[in-house]
Amino acid sequence: MLILRIAALRPIHGYAILQRIQQLSNDALQIRQGSLYPALYRLEERGWLKSDWQAAESGRNAKFYSLTKLGRRQLEAEKASWKRLCAAISLVLETAD
Amino acid sequence: MKESWLKKRRWERCMHTEFQFHIESRIADLMEDGLTRDQAEERARREFGSLELAKDECRDERVFEPVDRSLRNLRHAFRSLSRAPGYCAAAILTLALGIGANTAIFTAIEGVVLKPLPYHEPDRLVMALLYNRSLKYATEVSYPDFLDWRRNARSFEQIAAFKPAGFDLTGPGLPQHLDGYEVSSNFFSILGVSLLAGSSFSPDNDRIGGTPAAVISNRLWRERFQSNPAVIGRSIILNGIGFTVAGVLPPSFYFENELADLYTPIGRVDPLYQTDRTVHDVICVARLKPGVSIGQALAAMKTLQEHIDDLNPTTEKGESAYLVALKQQIVGDVGDTLLLLFAAVSLVLLIAVANVASLLLARSAVRAREFAVRRALGATRMQIVRQLVTESVLLSFAGGLLGLVVAKLVLFAILAAFPGGLPRAGNIGINTSVLLFAFGLSIAVGILFALLPALKYGNTDVQVGLREGGRSSTASHQRTQSALVVTQIALALVLLSDAGLLFRSMIKLWAVNPGFATQHILTFQVGLSPSMTQTADTLRAAYDELTRRIREIPGVEAAGMTALVPLGHNYNSGPFWIGPDRPSVSMAQIPRATYYPISPDYPSTMQIPLVLGRFLQRSDDVHSALAILVDTLMARTYFPDRNPLGQTITIPHWGAQQNVLARIVGVVGHVEQYAMDGSGGGEKPQIYFSIYQLPDDALPAFRQEINFVVRTPLIPAAITPSVENAVAAVGAAQPVYNIRTIREIVSASLSRQCFPMILLVAFALSALLLATVGIYGLISYWTAQRSREIGVRMALGAAKWNVLRMLGAQGIRLALAGIAVGTLAAIALTRVLSSFSRLLYGVRTTDWLTFVAVSLCLLLAALLASYLPARRAAGLDPMTVLRHD
Numbered sequence: 001m002l003i004l005r006i007a008a009l010r011p012i013h014g015y016a017i018l019q020r021i022q023q024l025s026n027d028a029l030q031i032r033q034g035s036l037y038p039a040l041y042r043l044e045e046r047g048w049l050k051s052d053w054q055a056a057e058s059g060r061n062a063k064f065y066s067l068t069k070l071g072r073r074q075l076e077a078e079k080a081s082w083k084r085l086c087a088a089i090s091l092v093l094e095t096a097d
Numbered sequence: 098m099k100e101s102w103l104k105k106r107r108w109e110r111c112m113h114t115e116f117q118f119h120i121e122s123r124i125a126d127l128m129e130d131g132l133t134r135d136q137a138e139e140r141a142r143r144e145f146g147s148l149e150l151a152k153d154e155c156r157d158e159r160v161f162e163p164v165d166r167s168l169r170n171l172r173h174a175f176r177s178l179s180r181a182p183g184y185c186a187a188a189i190l191t192l193a194l195g196i197g198a199n200t201a202i203f204t205a206i207e208g209v210v211l212k213p214l215p216y217h218e219p220d221r222l223v224m225a226l227l228y229n230r231s232l233k234y235a236t237e238v239s240y241p242d243f244l245d246w247r248r249n250a251r252s253f254e255q256i257a258a259f260k261p262a263g264f265d266l267t268g269p270g271l272p273q274h275l276d277g278y279e280v281s282s283n284f285f286s287i288l289g290v291s292l293l294a295g296s297s298f299s300p301d302n303d304r305i306g307g308t309p310a311a312v313i314s315n316r317l318w319r320e321r322f323q324s325n326p327a328v329i330g331r332s333i334i335l336n337g338i339g340f341t342v343a344g345v346l347p348p349s350f351y352f353e354n355e356l357a358d359l360y361t362p363i364g365r366v367d368p369l370y371q372t373d374r375t376v377h378d379v380i381c382v383a384r385l386k387p388g389v390s391i392g393q394a395l396a397a398m399k400t401l402q403e404h405i406d407d408l409n410p411t412t413e414k415g416e417s418a419y420l421v422a423l424k425q426q427i428v429g430d431v432g433d434t435l436l437l438l439f440a441a442v443s444l445v446l447l448i449a450v451a452n453v454a455s456l457l458l459a460r461s462a463v464r465a466r467e468f469a470v471r472r473a474l475g476a477t478r479m480q481i482v483r484q485l486v487t488e489s490v491l492l493s494f495a496g497g498l499l500g501l502v503v504a505k506l507v508l509f510a511i512l513a514a515f516p517g518g519l520p521r522a523g524n525i526g527i528n529t530s531v532l533l534f535a536f537g538l539s540i541a542v543g544i545l546f547a548l549l550p551a552l553k554y555g556n557t558d559v560q561v562g563l564r565e566g567g568r569s570s571t572a573s574h575q576r577t578q579s580a581l582v583v584t585q586i587a588l589a590l591v592l593l594s595d596a597g598l599l600f601r602s603m604i605k606l607w608a609v610n611p612g613f614a615t616q617h618i619l620t621f622q623v624g625l626s627p628s629m630t631q632t633a634d635t636l637r638a639a640y641d642e643l644t645r646r647i648r649e650i651p652g653v654e655a656a657g658m659t660a661l662v663p664l665g666h667n668y669n670s671g672p673f674w675i676g677p678d679r680p681s682v683s684m685a686q687i688p689r690a691t692y693y694p695i696s697p698d699y700p701s702t703m704q705i706p707l708v709l710g711r712f713l714q715r716s717d718d719v720h721s722a723l724a725i726l727v728d729t730l731m732a733r734t735y736f737p738d739r740n741p742l743g744q745t746i747t748i749p750h751w752g753a754q755q756n757v758l759a760r761i762v763g764v765v766g767h768v769e770q771y772a773m774d775g776s777g778g779g780e781k782p783q784i785y786f787s788i789y790q791l792p793d794d795a796l797p798a799f800r801q802e803i804n805f806v807v808r809t810p811l812i813p814a815a816i817t818p819s820v821e822n823a824v825a826a827v828g829a830a831q832p833v834y835n836i837r838t839i840r841e842i843v844s845a846s847l848s849r850q851c852f853p854m855i856l857l858v859a860f861a862l863s864a865l866l867l868a869t870v871g872i873y874g875l876i877s878y879w880t881a882q883r884s885r886e887i888g889v890r891m892a893l894g895a896a897k898w899n900v901l902r903m904l905g906a907q908g909i910r911l912a913l914a915g916i917a918v919g920t921l922a923a924i925a926l927t928r929v930l931s932s933f934s935r936l937l938y939g940v941r942t943t944d945w946l947t948f949v950a951v952s953l954c955l956l957l958a959a960l961l962a963s964y965l966p967a968r969r970a971a972g973l974d975p976m977t978v979l980r981h982d
Contacts, residue, residue: 014115015122033119033145037112038154053111056118058125063115 003039004067004075007049011064013056014040040065048074112155120145174488184460185492187870188453192496194863195449196539197503202435202442203534204504205511210432214424215349217289218384223391224426225256225381225398228419231686235419237377240363240370242413243281245405246381252394256383257284259352263801264359265624265832268334270321274624274834277359278352284360285312287384288352293318295329295344302343303362305371310362311340315348317358335359336801337627353427374412375672375684375750382423395420406683414683434853437933441595441860444588448867450542451588455581455871457489457547459878482547489547490540497539511856578875579911585871586915589864590955591923595933596861597947598940599854605939606847612768613663614704618839619813620662620804623824624832630800633793639827640788643805644696646823652811657699658788660802661691662839663768664846667802669693670781674747675735677758684749690731691770692748693785694799700726700765700785702808703839708732710742710763718789723751723759728767731782746784752795759786772846774938804835813838850936868915869958876908877966887970897971904970908963909956916952923948 006012006020018036043049048071056062067075120141127137145151178185213219226235227242238246243258250256259280266273278284282303285292298310311333313322322328332339340361351357363379370376385394398418406413425432468481629639640658647656661669672687674680680687693699697713708729717724725746732741744761751757767783788799809816813836821833844851880887887900927934927942934942 013118015119018119033123035146035151035154037116037119037151038157041155056122058122060118060121061114062118063111 003043004048004071004078007065008067008072008075011052011054011066013062013064015062017065043071047071112152116145116148116151170484170487171491173484174491177484178488178491181460184456187874188456188492189496189499191449191452191456191867191870192493192539192542193499193503194867195446196493196497196500196542198442198507198860198863199439199446199538200500200504200534201507201511202439204508206432206435206439207530210428210435214427215351216423219424220422221254221385221387222288222423223383223385223394223420224423225383226419226421227377227402228417229415229685230417231415231682232689238379238381239374239377240379241372241374242377242405243379243381246398246401249401249404250383250398252386252389252397253383254386255283255287256381257281257287258363258379258381259284260363260379261354261357262359262361263622264335264361265337266321266333266335266359267337267624267626272624272626272832273321274622274832275317275358276354277357277361278354279363280360281363284382285346287382290347290350292344293347294326295342298343298362303364305365307362307365309335309338309340309365310343311335312344312346312360313342314346314358315350318345334627335361337630373750374409391420391422410683412684415685434849434936437930438853438856438860440930441592441857444592445860445864445867446538448585448588448864448871450545451581451585452867452871452874453492453542454545455578456874458578458581459874486544486547490543493539493543500539510859575879578878582868582871582875582911583915583918585864585868586912586955586959587919587922589861589868590916590919590951591926592857592861592864593951593954594920594923594947595927596854596857597951598927598937598942598944599850599857601940601944601947602936602938603847603850603854606773606850609769609773611663611773611843612705612766613839614808615839615843617808617810618703619807619809619816619836620665620839620842621807621817621820621836622804622834624834625800626828626831629828630797633791633796636796636800637789640696640803642827643824644698646826647805647807647820650809650816650819650823652816652819653807653809655698655702655808657702657806658696658803659699659806660694660788660799660804661770662804662806662842663703663770664772664842665804666846668770669802672749673784676745677747677756679747679749679756687749688782690782690784693783694788694791694802695785696789697787699806702806703768704808705768706766708764708766709740710761712763712765713785713787715787715789717787719792721790723748723757723786723790724762725759726763726765726785727761728765728783730767730780731784732764734782748784748786752792754792759784772849773843774850806839850938853936865955865958868955869962872908872911872959872962873965875911876904876963877969879907880904880966880970884970891971900971901964901967904967905960905963908959908967912956912959916955920948920952 002021003017006017006024012020014036017040018033040049044051044065048068049065050068051063051065053061054064120138123141123144124134124137127140128134132140142148214222216222225238225246227238228235237260238258240258243256247256257280259278262277262279264275264277266275282298282300285297292312293315295312297312302308302310313328313333318324318328328342329344331342333342334340346360364371370378383394385391395418398420402413402416402418406416471481472478623643625636625639629635644656644658647653661667669692670689671692672684673690674687695713697715697717700707700712709732710726713724713726727741727746735741736744741761741764745758746761748757748759749755765785770781770783788796788803791799807816807820817833817836824831824833891897891900924943940947
């Protein structure tokens with residue numbers, strides 16, 4: 001979901017995705033770098049991400065991932081269900097107080 | 098394939114570039130943070146983790162190429178198998194042997210037994226015969242019986258008659274002897290065969306005085322008439338008579354005798370036979386009406402035959418009807434023999450399976466550590482099972498392929514070994530269903546093998562696997578392997594003992610004295626030219642001349658003629674009674690004797706011993722009183738307390754004459770007519786008469802049956818040209834055919850035992866070999882497992898001998914267990930398989946000599962198989978072994 005969220009903004013390559021996740025979560029979420037890629041490939045395989053090769057800031061060619069229509073819908077669905085879950089959990093927590 | 102490979106290469110390159118980009122970017126970032134390039138590089142790689150692992154995981158995400166994953170499994174399997182070539186070779190060869198032999202036998206069974214006959218709705222075709230109730234056997238039918246049946250049988254759509262016949266084709270072209278049938282005009286329409294060209298002959302041809310017409314085989318049409326369609330309507334000379342070719346059969350057609358080339362109308366010949374109810378020489382083939390079973394038809398036929406019996410009390414009383422499915426009649430006991438061999442070869446396959454299973458178990462035990470490591474590294478149980486299955490299927494596939502080669506060879510051997518040929522052998526070929534059978538078998542076997550160790554090791558506790566380090570193994574594992582080896586030995590014993598029993602039967606059969614000389618005697622037939630067959634007188638003169646010229650050939654010691662060669666699959670039996678007075682029973686109830694129409698020199702040429710009186714002479718002819726020889730069986734049975742010489746018996750048929758009195762002038766030894774083992778026709782008394790005494794109307798009937806017998810120490814190939822010259826000197830246009838030695842005839846008569854014996858021996862030896870390899874494998878595996886224990890023992894002072902004895906005892910224990918189980922199984926099995934015990938001669942199914950010999954043989958093999966690895970173990974330096982850990 002996080003990957004989808006990040007890729008939703010603009011086309012972005014794998015290393016930048018990793019950096020964004022760490023940055024956005026204030027380094028709270030640490031992902032083993034090597035295991036990011038299988039996740040990316042899986043999302044691509046499911047048709048939620050698409051990719052193309054572009055020049056990165058450094059001038060080298062890199063693989064940029066962006067969200068597909070299907071991916072956008074998936075992101076909305078996941079967001080909604082996450083919100084529902086959070087709401088449910090906070091409801092439980094607050095009521096228990 | 099190539100395209101997808103290119104695609105894959107590009108995909109791999111992209112992935113690699115992407116990862117490199119990631120790492121390079123990280124290095125750049127880290128260097129900005131102030132690390133040196135080396136430090137940055139090291140840290141970036143550490144953070145990324147294993148590059149290969151990440152790649153692998155990415156590859157796994159590519160679900161759109163499952164083929165790719167199987168290929169990867171396959172490549173892995175190849176690599177892993179090529180590291181163990183000895184194991185592979187053993188497994189593949191074992192499988193090839195098992196699958197190959199099984200496929201060959203299955204092919205033969207498929208072709209001969211399972212495939213339907215090539216006729217229209219063959220299941221409705223039956224063969225109809227008479228059944229003699231007092232003598233208790235099925236016999237051919239008389240022509241008047243056939244006519245009665247045709248008129249009155251309600252269960253049949255149609256019924257046709259046929260009888261085998263020989264033809265001398267003398268024109269156009271070179272003279273040639275051909276086999277064929279005389280058939281009724283509806284013969285081909287009953288079988289539902291449509292002719293390739295022309296038509297079958299009409300009922301008009303099929304009556305006394307009808308125009309001679311013939312249907313010819315496709316082979317004859319091709320070979321003699323170059324497939325010329327204009328042959329229809331042309332005249333060919335058969336036995337001196339011009340026949341018009343009416344039709345040509347399709348290439349796939351055959352009936353009983355696959356060499357039959359000519360079919361002529363049965364109804365136009367010999368008016369004598371057409372009214373005589375005591376001459377039984379035609380067979381009926383009938384098509385059942387739809388929905389009528391054989392049982393119903395038989396009941397109806399029995400009722401009908403009773404009615405015919407009542408109408409003809411002197412000839413038919415005591416006859417009943419007999420129906421058998423056409424296929425059963427054609428396939429006969431060959432089907433039984435093939436099924437027996439199939440059982441035998443399935444045992445070989447079982448042994449092969451057990452062998453490969455124990456190989457795999459041994460290997461998987463060694464690989465337990467590998468699996469444990471892989472599990473520890475995160476491989477799922479499914480992945481390991483998948484790999485095992487791939488490896489094993491690969492092995493069995495290779496085994497199956499090689500097995501096809503083996504199958505071809507075995508099949509070739511079977512076809513060559515069935516003397517006289519298998520029925521329907523033309524049907525035999527490795528076809529799609531056989532291929533599917535073979536590969537289905539190999540794949541099934543492969544998956545079975547994989548699942549065995551997979552189930553065992555797929556869920557092994559990682560800890561245990563690592564700790565054991567593939568060295569020692571659990572007791573249950575050893576038990577499984579021992580059980581497999583014991584099974585192999587037991588199965589091998591079953592096969593060996595059956596082969597041994599048959600072998601002993603063969604030896605006993607060869608030792609049987611058939612009552613005539615089996616060495617240095619040659620038989621052949623001569624087709625006579627039309628000028629010789631014009632009258633009975635010219636025929637007699639021709640026989641005299643031929644005999645004289647053949648006897649003059651250098652190297653020929655004696656020569657004679659007979660219309661009936663012993664053991665030659667020809668029968669000529671007829672009724673007789675002692676003295677002039679006919680017993681007051683119907684002809685069907687009168688005892689039968691085998692009649693030998695011979696030339697006077699026949700018994701001396703065949704060295705049939707004269708017991709009493711004299712042989713026949715050339716001076717016994719049409720002008721003198723009928724003189725006969727009888728065999729010792731007749732003398733013993735009918736003249737137990739008086740001298741048979743000078744006694745008379747009555748022969749009911751003597752050409753047109755009836756009830757002719759014949760005087761016994763000599764008694765000769767009994768000969769085996771039907772089979773060396775006395776089966777096949779029962780014991781009938783034997784009567785010899787001279788063909789020169791046959792009346793003019795009866796002599797031509799035997800013309801096609803006359804065989805010359807020649808005693809000569811020369812081999813057939815050396816004498817045949819001289820015989821052909823001698824025959825040619827008597828008159829042109831005379832083929833010499835059917836040249837056989839008596840020895841060949843005798844050995845062909847033993848083919849019933851000989852053929853399964855050869856194959857059983859071959860199977861038994863492969864079983865022995867496989868079982869030996871099995872024992873060897875198990876013992877070497879044990880020694881490998883226990884090398885440390887052995888090292889310790891030897892370090893503690895055990896002598897080499899003790900080690901040898903310990904391991905040898907293990908082999909012997911296995912062998913003894915296998916022998917015990919196998920002996921029981923073999924005895925039980927021979928009881929059940931009646932088709933096997935029927936093959937035995939002079940040997941009981943529990944023949945102890947065979948079992949002891951076979952057991953010793955297996956013990957020896959076991960000893961040898963355990964000695965080799967034991968010696969290797971005993972030769973080990975204890976220090977090396979112990980230090981190895």
